[in-house]
Amino acid sequence: MCARAALAGNPSDMHGGAVLAVPVRACNATVTLGVAGAPVALVDAAMARVGVAGEAHWQTDIPRGVGLAGSSALVIAALRASGNAPDDPLELAHLALAIERDDLGIPSGLQDRAVQAFDEPVLVDGGAVRVLAPAKTLEFVVAWSDDAAGDSGDYHRGRELAASAVAELARIARTAADAFAAGDATALANLMDESARLRDEVAPLSSEHNALAERLRARGLKPNSTGSGGAVIAVVTS
Numbered sequence: 001m002c003a004r005a006a007l008a009g010n011p012s013d014m015h016g017g018a019v020l021a022v023p024v025r026a027c028n029a030t031v032t033l034g035v036a037g038a039p040v041a042l043v044d045a046a047m048a049r050v051g052v053a054g055e056a057h058w059q060t061d062i063p064r065g066v067g068l069a070g071s072s073a074l075v076i077a078a079l080r081a082s083g084n085a086p087d088d089p090l091e092l093a094h095l096a097l098a099i100e101r102d103d104l105g106i107p108s109g110l111q112d113r114a115v116q117a118f119d120e121p122v123l124v125d126g127g128a129v130r131v132l133a134p135a136k137t138l139e140f141v142v143a144w145s146d147d148a149a150g151d152s153g154d155y156h157r158g159r160e161l162a163a164s165a166v167a168e169l170a171r172i173a174r175t176a177a178d179a180f181a182a183g184d185a186t187a188l189a190n191l192m193d194e195s196a197r198l199r200d201e202v203a204p205l206s207s208e209h210n211a212l213a214e215r216l217r218a219r220g221l222k223p224n225s226t227g228s229g230g231a232v233i234a235v236v237t238s
Helices: 041-049 070-082 089-103 110-118 152-156 163-182 185-202 207-217
Strands: 002-008 018-033 056-060 122-125 128-131 140-144 231-235
Touching: 002 070, 002 110, 002 163, 002 185, 002 231, 018 070, 018 110, 018 140, 018 163, 041 056, 041 070, 041 089, 056 070, 070 089, 070 110, 089 110, 089 128, 110 122, 110 128, 122 163, 140 207, 163 185, 185 231, 207 231
Parallel strands: none
Antiparallel strands: 002 018, 018 056, 018 122, 122 128, 140 231
């Protein structure tokens, strides 16, 4: 199960807004049943939810703690390995969300799980999921820094956003989804930048994360955070 990166609107999905996000297929997590592996709460909780007992082996090359949805990738990989995962992607996404949020107490939204369950670019708008395919090929740069890694639960726990900020981030995400679908890299880049700058005002990330983003801006790119900090993504416009 691959990583994911938000393009615009994050983190408004945690508050009923909308987020545009894409799979990052270069990084993946896998779970295999019947082979002994080190225990991990995410995999154990997923197996318990679907009533599967036995040993499980997991591995991942998704960087930890940088906002690339490594935890939900393990959960969905475990559910699929169990053989008891729902066939419907939206149902699978909601099940994965319940495991992290309700069983493990991890502050979470639908975005990560929707991208990974559908395995496609999506606009997550409240409880609705719109699967997207660009009319023209779009290329992205993803970068992360271990120095900017952190716990997403710590970042989200207890954080509130003003309704006006949620509404504006959601508007940006919906407009960005249209630009993505049209394959308009320039419009998408501008909207990703708008989303990142608004987030910096209403839900700022660490100075280490901002330093990473500035390095991409110095190269003419317009990055947005992929998630809760530590990684950024930018669309290539030339």
